[in-house]
Amino acid sequence: MDVEGLKKAVLRYVDVLASKHIKHSLEALVDIPTVSAWGEHHVMLDGANTVASLLRELGFKTEVASSGGYPTVLAEIGSGGNATILIYNHYDVQPPDPLEQWESDPFKLMERGGKLYGRGVADNKGNIAARIAALETLIPYLEEIGLRVKYVIEGEEEIGSPTLERLVLDRIDWFKAGGGIWETAYIRRDGRLSISLGFKGMVYLEVKIRGASRDVHSGYSPLIPNPAWSIARLLARLKDESGRVLIPNFYNDVDPEFLSFGEELLNQMDVSELEALREELGIKEFIGGLSGLEALKALHLSPSLNISGLYSGYTGKGSKTIVPSEATVKLDIRLVPGQDPKKILEATVKYIEALGFKDAEIYVESMYKAGYTKPGEAIVEASIDAAEQAYGLKPHVTPMAAGSGPIYIFTDIARIPMTGAGVGYYGSRVHAPNENIRVEDFIKGVKHVALTFIEFTCRQKGRCS
Amino acid sequence: MDVEGLKKAVLRYVDVLASKHIKHSLEALVDIPTVSAWGEHHVMLDGANTVASLLRELGFKTEVASSGGYPTVLAEIGSGGNATILIYNHYDVQPPDPLEQWESDPFKLMERGGKLYGRGVADNKGNIAARIAALETLIPYLEEIGLRVKYVIEGEEEIGSPTLERLVLDRIDWFKAGGGIWETAYIRRDGRLSISLGFKGMVYLEVKIRGASRDVHSGYSPLIPNPAWSIARLLARLKDESGRVLIPNFYNDVDPEFLSFGEELLNQMDVSELEALREELGIKEFIGGLSGLEALKALHLSPSLNISGLYSGYTGKGSKTIVPSEATVKLDIRLVPGQDPKKILEATVKYIEALGFKDAEIYVESMYKAGYTKPGEAIVEASIDAAEQAYGLKPHVTPMAAGSGPIYIFTDIARIPMTGAGVGYYGSRVHAPNENIRVEDFIKGVKHVALTFIEFTCRQKGRCS
Numbered sequence: 038m039d040v041e042g043l044k045k046a047v048l049r050y051v052d053v054l055a056s057k058h059i060k061h062s063l064e065a066l067v068d069i070p071t072v073s074a075w076g077e078h079h080v081m082l083d084g085a086n087t088v089a090s091l092l093r094e095l096g097f098k099t100e101v102a103s104s105g106g107y108p109t110v111l112a113e114i115g116s117g118g119n120a121t122i123l124i125y126n127h128y129d130v131q132p133p134d135p136l137e138q139w140e141s142d143p144f145k146l147m148e149r150g151g152k153l154y155g156r157g158v159a160d161n162k163g164n165i166a167a168r169i170a171a172l173e174t175l176i177p178y179l180e181e182i183g184l185r186v187k188y189v190i191e192g193e194e195e196i197g198s199p200t201l202e203r204l205v206l207d208r209i210d211w212f213k214a215g216g217g218i219w220e221t222a223y224i225r226r227d228g229r230l231s232i233s234l235g236f237k238g239m240v241y242l243e244v245k246i247r248g249a250s251r252d253v254h255s256g257y258s259p260l261i262p263n264p265a266w267s268i269a270r271l272l273a274r275l276k277d278e279s280g281r282v283l284i285p286n287f288y289n290d291v292d293p294e295f296l297s298f299g300e301e302l303l304n305q306m307d308v309s310e311l312e313a314l315r316e317e318l319g320i321k322e323f324i325g326g327l328s329g330l331e332a333l334k335a336l337h338l339s340p341s342l343n344i345s346g347l348y349s350g351y352t353g354k355g356s357k358t359i360v361p362s363e364a365t366v367k368l369d370i371r372l373v374p375g376q377d378p379k380k381i382l383e384a385t386v387k388y389i390e391a392l393g394f395k396d397a398e399i400y401v402e403s404m405y406k407a408g409y410t411k412p413g414e415a416i417v418e419a420s421i422d423a424a425e426q427a428y429g430l431k432p433h434v435t436p437m438a439a440g441s442g443p444i445y446i447f448t449d450i451a452r453i454p455m456t457g458a459g460v461g462y463y464g465s466r467v468h469a470p471n472e473n474i475r476v477e478d479f480i481k482g483v484k485h486v487a488l489t490f491i492e493f494t495c496r497q498k499g500r501c502s
Numbered sequence: 503m504d505v506e507g508l509k510k511a512v513l514r515y516v517d518v519l520a521s522k523h524i525k526h527s528l529e530a531l532v533d534i535p536t537v538s539a540w541g542e543h544h545v546m547l548d549g550a551n552t553v554a555s556l557l558r559e560l561g562f563k564t565e566v567a568s569s570g571g572y573p574t575v576l577a578e579i580g581s582g583g584n585a586t587i588l589i590y591n592h593y594d595v596q597p598p599d600p601l602e603q604w605e606s607d608p609f610k611l612m613e614r615g616g617k618l619y620g621r622g623v624a625d626n627k628g629n630i631a632a633r634i635a636a637l638e639t640l641i642p643y644l645e646e647i648g649l650r651v652k653y654v655i656e657g658e659e660e661i662g663s664p665t666l667e668r669l670v671l672d673r674i675d676w677f678k679a680g681g682g683i684w685e686t687a688y689i690r691r692d693g694r695l696s697i698s699l700g701f702k703g704m705v706y707l708e709v710k711i712r713g714a715s716r717d718v719h720s721g722y723s724p725l726i727p728n729p730a731w732s733i734a735r736l737l738a739r740l741k742d743e744s745g746r747v748l749i750p751n752f753y754n755d756v757d758p759e760f761l762s763f764g765e766e767l768l769n770q771m772d773v774s775e776l777e778a779l780r781e782e783l784g785i786k787e788f789i790g791g792l793s794g795l796e797a798l799k800a801l802h803l804s805p806s807l808n809i810s811g812l813y814s815g816y817t818g819k820g821s822k823t824i825v826p827s828e829a830t831v832k833l834d835i836r837l838v839p840g841q842d843p844k845k846i847l848e849a850t851v852k853y854i855e856a857l858g859f860k861d862a863e864i865y866v867e868s869m870y871k872a873g874y875t876k877p878g879e880a881i882v883e884a885s886i887d888a889a890e891q892a893y894g895l896k897p898h899v900t901p902m903a904a905g906s907g908p909i910y911i912f913t914d915i916a917r918i919p920m921t922g923a924g925v926g927y928y929g930s931r932v933h934a935p936n937e938n939i940r941v942e943d944f945i946k947g948v949k950h951v952a953l954t955f956i957e958f959t960c961r962q963k964g965r966c967s
Binding site for chain 2: 073074075076131132134135195196197237241243248249250251252253254255256257258259260261262263265266268269270271272273274276278280311314315317318319320323324327332335336339341342343344345346347348349350351352353354355356357358359360361364365366367369371402403438439440441466467468469470
């Protein structure tokens, strides 16, 4: 195996294949409004079928599977033995609202000033398109080098991947691989690729408090219980001003081994990136005045509780005078290794009851635990080396992303060490209006994935030099 | 003046004129979506012109006036000296949302099962139509009995009548009358007309707290201040669970004379109506467990602070994970006599700052004080006697409505004693979906207003018997 020759051969076509798949793959994917939160089955199926068809064009054997939820695409190519790599992505996206803040249609890929705009270009359709481009550079050599690629693309990541675990358990033999590439990674302000080796868990709750059976003229407010006050009082008791979650035992089970491994990695990180974000967002200081290592620890090693949405009564223009009949809050709880989502949910429900909100209705939107891979695994080393070659700078490796993802299904259940790759950058506005990626990052991302495949294969075969 | 003969003559045409004006006047008025909160000038002008044209058909001299806001219709007929009555109504309405809860188009008058449905049928277009019908029964006799009628119909009541005071001050000579009829009154469950002799004042505020310059992926929630938490903490500090407003000096200036006069009237009220409302709304108990006289005092004699609307972040279906960039609450503060809206606003702003929410943006949507008339005035006695004749039951007289209205402009500035009349009932769902009135109440309401005119005129002329 002539590793350097292979890299040269593969990289020769990166530019042209990147361009091809921006048009051919990314445009087709962005076109389909696969917002899993909206619950439109035919749209989601359209998304899955489009992904499957793009992979079939490369020679993949594909299957559109389901374990009760939106379909998951399972695809496979090549016949490597110990060199089997699994790629994970998702074709679903976040809702585009607030729509009025988009400068162009979120579901039409637009190129402006070297950037590509559209819902999902960073999270996660751009990464699918880049990996398809990378695969196309490598397809001619798969048999020769003995690499097998398994590709799983689900449609429920943005709603908490409720059926992925079931699918993996049902097909555990299919889900065998020596290493895996997680859905994402992003480019920092300093140009380095930021790879996360773990992702937080999630408990997403909707809490609803009801009052009168209908909205009432607010002249009656001295007598009629107002659920908006109740929800405000409840929220004020859930977290203090320093950001500490007040749910009893919330922090109890955090895995000390993860913490010590995490702190080690954090010590190698610089915080300039965080400070730049703070300034960009126009924030005087972070919660509790956190900075430096403490800010990094809060972000990467601590569980969190957040209000993603809050609403009650009249939310339109001008004034309306009512006692609202209900109030709703959407809460996302992010978990770190060691924390059990079920225990956290139970503690939360118990605490809400203990505070006196016995009638609060609690709906669980999603629930899964954290997962991570330790450095030193072949796939991690491969992706780090590949990143240095693709980006010209050593990547930045974090023990745990600030965000969540059901990576534990791969790391803990399928026991696949996972690394990251991705085409988004610090300004990608993931989950927000005007989500975008830079064309140059897309090209580098294609390079990075192609090189990761090669670096991983030669490591597995013991033939890197 | 043959009072009894006049009553007979007038009442003969009540039924037919009530029917005529349900079709002719009420239908035309409901048709126009005069939602003042929406700010559509041409729609509001259309509303004012329609009102003016209905009054011109009766022989009124009309003017569409403005003091900078939506137009006010000023109309006049007859040439009485001391027998001058002023009628106040408003042609604007509350927003119809939540639209999906309406069983028919809010802006099309619909009759179903003896009831008329549509936004404004109770508040306040039904009262306009009933008064037009009552006026039409009386027009032939106006010169003979020496009654002059002034009619003022504004278009900004639902947004706090921001320019009415200016108009009255500018035209203070036009606004002279021996008695006035306020926009409303309603039928209780026991069939009695409930007349309020006063209306609370109002300070309507929108408070906005901003965080990051845009929504951020909620992975960053451990660091990025979340304005939804801030607004929840602020609200939790504004009012305690017993319903007591925590703004310093909030209760200080309540007029003791009003309180003692008010308590006297409240002692004659029964609370069965309130208990029936409580059950209808499916509420176990009122705030703080209030009942009986204490509940009546809270409702009629106390200032209040209410959340009419609250929103931040994602309010759509399913889950979205963001740290919202802003949070907004709509607060209505209702004032009783003695309280100065400006002082209350200042105390509120100061308190919010003192709590540490220095960056909260506070927008005043409306601001006016309370006003009331004492029993014993000719117009009050006239309307009470007329109610007994029209409804067959003694009316129920409250010192102060639970609701607000800029009645002080008439009682305090123009110095006109005011009474009430109206076609709504306890089930009218004022400000809520499926607003409705009962046809029989409309007819009785026409009778009541016609008889009030006669009872007032004979009192002013000293010729009632």
